[in-house]
Amino acid sequence: MKRITIIDIANETGFSKSTVSRALGDGSNIKKSTKNKILRAAKKLNYYPNEIARSLVASKNTNFIGMIVSDITNQSYVELIKSIEGHIKKFHFNIILCNTDYDLDEERRYIELLIRNRAIGVVIAAPEKNDKNLEILVRENIPFVVWGTEVNTADVDLVSVDNYEGARLAMNYLIDNGHRNIVHFAGPENFTVTEERIKAYKDVMLENGLKIDNKNIIYTKNTPESGYSMAKNLEDLKTMPTAIFAFCDYVALGVWKYLIEKGYKVPDDVSLIGFDDIETSGFKKIDLTTIRQPFKKMGEKAAEILVRNIKDHNLSKIKEKIYIKPTLIERSTVRKIS
Amino acid sequence: MKRITIIDIANETGFSKSTVSRALGDGSNIKKSTKNKILRAAKKLNYYPNEIARSLVASKNTNFIGMIVSDITNQSYVELIKSIEGHIKKFHFNIILCNTDYDLDEERRYIELLIRNRAIGVVIAAPEKNDKNLEILVRENIPFVVWGTEVNTADVDLVSVDNYEGARLAMNYLIDNGHRNIVHFAGPENFTVTEERIKAYKDVMLENGLKIDNKNIIYTKNTPESGYSMAKNLEDLKTMPTAIFAFCDYVALGVWKYLIEKGYKVPDDVSLIGFDDIETSGFKKIDLTTIRQPFKKMGEKAAEILVRNIKDHNLSKIKEKIYIKPTLIERSTVRKIS
DNA sequence: TTGTAAGCGTTATCAC
DNA sequence: GTGATAACGCTTACAA
Numbered sequence: 027m028k029r030i031t032i033i034d035i036a037n038e039t040g041f042s043k044s045t046v047s048r049a050l051g052d053g054s055n056i057k058k059s060t061k062n063k064i065l066r067a068a069k070k071l072n073y074y075p076n077e078i079a080r081s082l083v084a085s086k087n088t089n090f091i092g093m094i095v096s097d098i099t100n101q102s103y104v105e106l107i108k109s110i111e112g113h114i115k116k117f118h119f120n121i122i123l124c125n126t127d128y129d130l131d132e133e134r135r136y137i138e139l140l141i142r143n144r145a146i147g148v149v150i151a152a153p154e155k156n157d158k159n160l161e162i163l164v165r166e167n168i169p170f171v172v173w174g175t176e177v178n179t180a181d182v183d184l185v186s187v188d189n190y191e192g193a194r195l196a197m198n199y200l201i202d203n204g205h206r207n208i209v210h211f212a213g214p215e216n217f218t219v220t221e222e223r224i225k226a227y228k229d230v231m232l233e234n235g236l237k238i239d240n241k242n243i244i245y246t247k248n249t250p251e252s253g254y255s256m257a258k259n260l261e262d263l264k265t266m267p268t269a270i271f272a273f274c275d276y277v278a279l280g281v282w283k284y285l286i287e288k289g290y291k292v293p294d295d296v297s298l299i300g301f302d303d304i305e306t307s308g309f310k311k312i313d314l315t316t317i318r319q320p321f322k323k324m325g326e327k328a329a330e331i332l333v334r335n336i337k338d339h340n341l342s343k344i345k346e347k348i349y350i351k352p353t354l355i356e357r358s359t360v361r362k363i364s
Numbered sequence: 365m366k367r368i369t370i371i372d373i374a375n376e377t378g379f380s381k382s383t384v385s386r387a388l389g390d391g392s393n394i395k396k397s398t399k400n401k402i403l404r405a406a407k408k409l410n411y412y413p414n415e416i417a418r419s420l421v422a423s424k425n426t427n428f429i430g431m432i433v434s435d436i437t438n439q440s441y442v443e444l445i446k447s448i449e450g451h452i453k454k455f456h457f458n459i460i461l462c463n464t465d466y467d468l469d470e471e472r473r474y475i476e477l478l479i480r481n482r483a484i485g486v487v488i489a490a491p492e493k494n495d496k497n498l499e500i501l502v503r504e505n506i507p508f509v510v511w512g513t514e515v516n517t518a519d520v521d522l523v524s525v526d527n528y529e530g531a532r533l534a535m536n537y538l539i540d541n542g543h544r545n546i547v548h549f550a551g552p553e554n555f556t557v558t559e560e561r562i563k564a565y566k567d568v569m570l571e572n573g574l575k576i577d578n579k580n581i582i583y584t585k586n587t588p589e590s591g592y593s594m595a596k597n598l599e600d601l602k603t604m605p606t607a608i609f610a611f612c613d614y615v616a617l618g619v620w621k622y623l624i625e626k627g628y629k630v631p632d633d634v635s636l637i638g639f640d641d642i643e644t645s646g647f648k649k650i651d652l653t654t655i656r657q658p659f660k661k662m663g664e665k666a667a668e669i670l671v672r673n674i675k676d677h678n679l680s681k682i683k684e685k686i687y688i689k690p691t692l693i694e695r696s697t698v699r700k701i702s
Numbered sequence: 703t704t705g706t707a708a709g710c711g712t713t714a715t716c717a718c
Numbered sequence: 719g720t721g722a723t724a725a726c727g728c729t730t731a732c733a734a
Contacts, residue, residue, distance in 0.1 A: 029423065029504075031711055042721045047713060055719060072503065077480045078426060079711035081416050082726045085367065086713095088416060088481075093461070098446055101439070108436055111463055113667035120477060123431070123459040125449055139458060142415045143426075149667075165410065166367075181683050188687040204701025268701065293699035317530040317639045333455055335485065335507035335521065345519050349526040361631035363542025363606065369727055380705045385729060395703060417727035420710045424729095 030073045038067045050075060081144060092140035092148040094124040094133060097248070100276050101304040103151055106173065110149060119146065128214070128247070134159045141166050153177055154216045175219035189219050193226030196271050196299045201234050205269035205297060209242045209260065211253060211281055213273040220245075220273065223301070227271060242267070246277050253280025266290075269297035275304045368411045376405045388413060419482060430478035430486040432462040432471060435586070438614050439642040441489055444511065448487060457484065466552070466585070472497045479504050491515055492554045513557035527557050531564030534609050534637045539572055543607035543635060547580045547598065549591055549619055551611040558583075561611060561639070580605070584615050591618025604628075606635060613638035 032046040039046070041064065048056050049064035067073075081088045091114055095103040111121055122145060124136035137159050140148055148163060148170035160180040163170050172182045175189070200208055210227045213220035224243060231238050244259050246252040253272065257280065260266065272278035278300035282292060290296050370384040377384070379402065386394050387402035405411075419426045429452055433441040449459055460483060462474035475497050478486055486501060486508035498518040501508050510520045513527070538546055548565045551558035562581060569576050582597050584590040591610065595618065598604060610616035616638035620630060628634050 029711095033711080043711090044713085044722075045720055047711095048720085051713075057719060060719080074476065074479045074504070076420075076482060076711050078416055078419050078482050079726090080713075082414075082420055082711080082728090083713045085726060090460070098449075099439075099442055101437075104437055104442055107461070108463060110667045111436075111461065114671060117671055119671070120481075121461040122428070123445070123449065123461040125446060138412065141412045143458075144414060144416050147671075166412070176685075183684045185686045191687075203699070268699075297699050317534050317637070317641065333452060333457070333485075335509070346521045347514075348523045349529075361541070361606075361635050367727095371727080381728085382706075382730080383704055385727095386704085389729075393703065398703080414727050417710090418729075420712090420727080421729045423710060 029076070030071045031076070032073075034071060035064060035067050035073060038071065039063050087144045087146040089119050090122045090140075090143060090145045091119045092124055092136065092145045093121045094126060094136055094148060094150040094153075096126055096128045096152050098123070098125045100248070102274065102276070102302050105304065106151060130154065130157070130159065133157070134162070137162055141168065147171075149173060152217070152219065155218045155221075156216065175217055175222075177218065186219075189222040190226050192301060193223040193271070194230055196301060197227055197230035200269045200271060200297065200299060201230060203269075203297070205267075206234075206236060207265060207267045208236075208269045208271060209244065209263070209267040211256065211270060211272045211277055212243055212245045213248050213277075215245055223273060246273060246280075248273065248277060250276055250280035250283070253277035254284050255280075257281050257284035260284075267296065269299070272298065272300045275300035275302045367414070368409045369414070370411075372409060373402060373405050373411060376409065377401050425482045425484040427457050428460045428478075428481060428483045429457045430462055430474065430483045431459045432464060432474055432486060432488040432491075434464055434466045434490050436461070436463045438586070440612065440614065440640050443642065444489060468492065468495070468497065471495070472500070475500050479506065485509075487511060490555070490557065493556045493559075494554065513555055513560075515556065524557075527560040528564045530639060531561040531609070532568055534639060535565055535568035538607045538609060538635065538637060539568060541607075541635070543605075544572075544574060545603060545605045546574075546607045546609060547582065547601070547605040549594065549608060549610045549615055550581055550583045551586050551615075553583055558611065565609060584611060584618075586611065586615060588614055588618035588621070591615035592622050593618075595619045595622035598622075604634065608634060608636050610636065610638045613640045613642045 032043045032050065035046045036043045041049075041060065045056065045060065046064050048054070049061040050068065053061055077089070080086070091110075093107055093110065095107065097103060098107075107121070107123075114121070122140065122143070124133075124140070126133040126136060133153075137148070141162070145168065148168055150160070150163075150170060150172055152174040153160060153172060154177075155175070156178055158179055160170075160172075160177060160182065164180050170182070172184045172186075174186050176184060176186070197208070208227075208231070210224065212224055212227075227243070228238050241259075241263060244256050246256050253276075270278075270281060272281055278298055282298060285292055285296055285298075292298050370381045370388065373384045374381045379387075379398065383394065383398065384402050384406075386392070387399040388406065391399055415427070418424070429448075431445055431448065433445065435441060436445075445459070445461075452459070460478065460481070462471075462478070464471040464474060471491075475486070479500070483506065486506055488498070488501075488508060488510055490512040491498060491510060492515075493513075494516055496517055498508075498510075498515060498520065502518050508520070510522045510524075512524050514522060514524070535546070546565075546569070548562065550562050550565075565581070566576050579597075579601060582594050584594050591614075608616075608619060610619055616636055620636060623630055623634055623636070630636050
């Protein structure tokens, strides 16, 4: 499909394309009436400036900011993204979403993609300690900021919570509440943030004259599923801990599920403290009976139709309506009235 | 900063830029050895093709797909995005994230932005029933797919769960479990999905000889906060319902919080059923004691540094390290051992 | 198999 | 104030 260009506006108004460009741009050195005529014509023709072409001039970059996150289903990242999106919007920057699922190859591919598309900057949320991909950003001189955890591979701008202090807060709180037998469900290995929180765990233990048993440090992959499955290791311990310090709320969710299923009461049998305060942490426990929407399937379907429309160049004029069957998931929020 | 172009590779290898282009592209009509030489040079020079320039040739579009969502903190959308991202990746498409916060002006701005950046397609998740912005997409002939709810303003490709059927499932389940006094916390007005679920609520009520009181249909803004605050209306009812059918899990979360705070037991006093089955619904939700990370503040800070680096063109060579103070949020998962 | 040249939609630099 | 013209980095006929 042919789009309206400044040449169309030039033809329509009788001015040259340079004049049109000036009128549409900053508007310096141009007669007021000329500018108005051109703007009117642009509106009439439904003109949308081609930002791609604009970016090409003088080797400018685009207005895209790459937002690289390890796991977009982790609510922490979502809250971060939302905040960043709200802020950069003011500068007419936009976000290209790059979800890596903790896969370094995927991360590299995304970084290369961002470079190829001349992204103007990158935010990378929680890279691994020895992430070599950052060297690409440095070499190519792309402005970027790291969030969440320090790295070894480059000198970077970093925004993070004070992980060591936070973990100390958690541990001291447990100690202050009388706990002595404490297990730490740690984050993934190869992350500075994981190490910092482990260090705080160890330091606080030692400061209180408690012994450190490495079995009491259980690594996770930073998902509820991983927290849940790694919680099985609790059974191998000589005694059940009275308290657990989880790497983050997301992991805590999985650990919690395991404990409940095994009949432990929280906090009566085992105490639990998290990290992050994702929005839903504040809600009281709920094991919600609900109607399931198969989001994955629907996402695939939507993507499939879109891709086909793009490839077919809108050949199929009959619009599709796909209604996926919902299912009922029976949990514990509905009482049976006999 | 000057980037490597095909001309640099041409100079390096002695071939013309068209030959370089051919070698880098599909590779038709080119001597094997030539191609290899060029590819080696490209690698040596750290060449990244300029996709922006590529897109400009022959008025092609970019590989960007606009993903417009009403509320990125709603986990349903996140799961949808993730699924779509995983799928379109195979076609070398990427996502430009557009979060509208249910603001139609914002949505229009995003759609215009996508057109200006020559996005190749758009997925729009849950538009309003009378969303005029869709007409822009139709007029400009941008391939797009609607997710979640039917619209009046255009004939569209639609992927959605069967909302009426799903709501019927929920209502019939409540009825089958003996409930007669049922309140519906509905979605936002002006959405077909809201209407469809309300219709199911009414139909099932009537089919079972139950009266419909419009006070028993309480509209929300589709957030936990809104569910929580609208739940106050329960107090105005003559009797407390024995069951609540919530528009979705996200809303149910807020309603639940209200009930618990007011001393109602779920499901003993009031039953609750949601819609969606977002991933965390299956977990016993916690009232987790945790360490708070101020994500909003950190996002702003990260964005601020990045924007400054972009504007300053990397003038500030001293890297910043910002560590935000965490705070402890005391809830109910830690037992005090006396 | 390779090179030349035109063109994609802009902006920027000159003249006039 | 305005209009040619070059340039941005690439692809693609068309020639050679």
